[in-house]
Amino acid sequence: MAALIAVALWQFGSAGVIHAKAWLAPVLIERAWQKSREENDRVRPWPWADTWPVAKLTVPSLGIEQYVLAGANGASLPFGPGHVFGSAQPGDPGTIAIAGHRDTHFRFLELLGTGDEVHLSSADQGEQVFIISHRTIVDARTQGIEPATTGSELILVTCEPTNAFSSRGPYRLVVTAAAAYTDEPNQQPAF
Numbered sequence: 001m002a003a004l005i006a007v008a009l010w011q012f013g014s015a016g017v018i019h020a021k022a023w024l025a026p027v028l029i030e031r032a033w034q035k036s037r038e039e040n041d042r043v044r045p046w047p048w049a050d051t052w053p054v055a056k057l058t059v060p061s062l063g064i065e066q067y068v069l070a071g072a073n074g075a076s077l078p079f080g081p082g083h084v085f086g087s088a089q090p091g092d093p094g095t096i097a098i099a100g101h102r103d104t105h106f107r108f109l110e111l112l113g114t115g116d117e118v119h120l121s122s123a124d125q126g127e128q129v130f131i132i133s134h135r136t137i138v139d140a141r142t143q144g145i146e147p148a149t150t151g152s153e154l155i156l157v158t159c160e161p162t163n164a165f166s167s168r169g170p171y172r173l174v175v176t177a178a179a180a181y182t183d184e185p186n187q188q189p190a191f
Contacts, residue, residue, distance in 0.1 A: 025079050029053055029067050036123045042070075050075035054083050055090035057098065058119040064108050068120075072099035081105045087147070087155075091122030095147035099157045102173070106158040109175050118154060118177050130154040130177030141170045152179035 028045040033053040035043040042052045055068040068090065072082035081100035088094030100106030112118075116132045130153070137160050138145070145155055153176060160171040 026067075029069070029079060033067050033123075037125060040124060045079075051079070051082070053080075054123060055098075056121040057081065058121070059108065059112070059116065060119065061116055062108055062111060066100075066105055068098055072097075077101055077105075081156075084157075088152070089122075090120050091124055091126045091128065093152045095153050095155060096120065097145065097147075097155045097157065102158040102160070106156065109156055109158050109173055112156075112175050117180070118156075120154060128152065128154075129180040131180045132175060132177045135173065135175050138172050138174055139170050140172050145174060153177060154179075 025045070032043040032045040033056060036053060044052045051069040051071055053067040054070050057066045057068050058064060067080050069076035069080050069082050070085075072084045076082040077100065081098050083090065084097035084099055087097035090096055100109075102109075112132050112135070114132050114134065118130045118132065120128045120130065122128070133153075145157070147153075147155075156175040156177070158173050159169070160173040
């Protein structure tokens with residue numbers, strides 16, 4: 001009986017740690033973002049983090065505010081959407097790609113439609129505004145994402161279907177937004 005109670009306490013304790021991390025991580029990421037903007041430097045949310053906030057993504061019409069972390073990988077995606085390495089940096093001209101999990105941070109992508117605004121704030125105090133231009137579903141096994149050849153764009157990617165409770169398949173929902181304007185230090189408008 002004592003072993004059963006010990007196992008139950010251990011399970012409840014493990015669940016408590018998971019909930020504590022889920023509550024604490026966003027607080028630490030927000031603090032790291034603020035400090036990054038103040039110091040104009042990479043600030044990790046906790047000392048052993050393999051990622052850091054690189055941008056703040058806002059969708060005013062849906063009340064969405066999320067911090068974008070460096071890298072779209074296992075170190076960042078559990079805590080927020082991730083900037084895809086190799087794409088343009090938030091605040092720079094070019095194609096900025098951001099990925100997120102369909103069942104957490106990027107659940108809202110299914111609600112975005114043509115004409116909706118997405119704001120992307122960079123660590124250097126600038127802000128870019130993008131307007132959703134189209135949505136498409138691609139097969140990741142055979143199709144890539146074509147970056148813009150001129151101007152700036154934002155590409156948001158998540159697994160498809162977004163509302164399924166099943167294992168991840170090969171399909172991706174790709175939401176593309178064209179730059180409306182930029183308010184970046186030392187940058188020209190992106191259009």
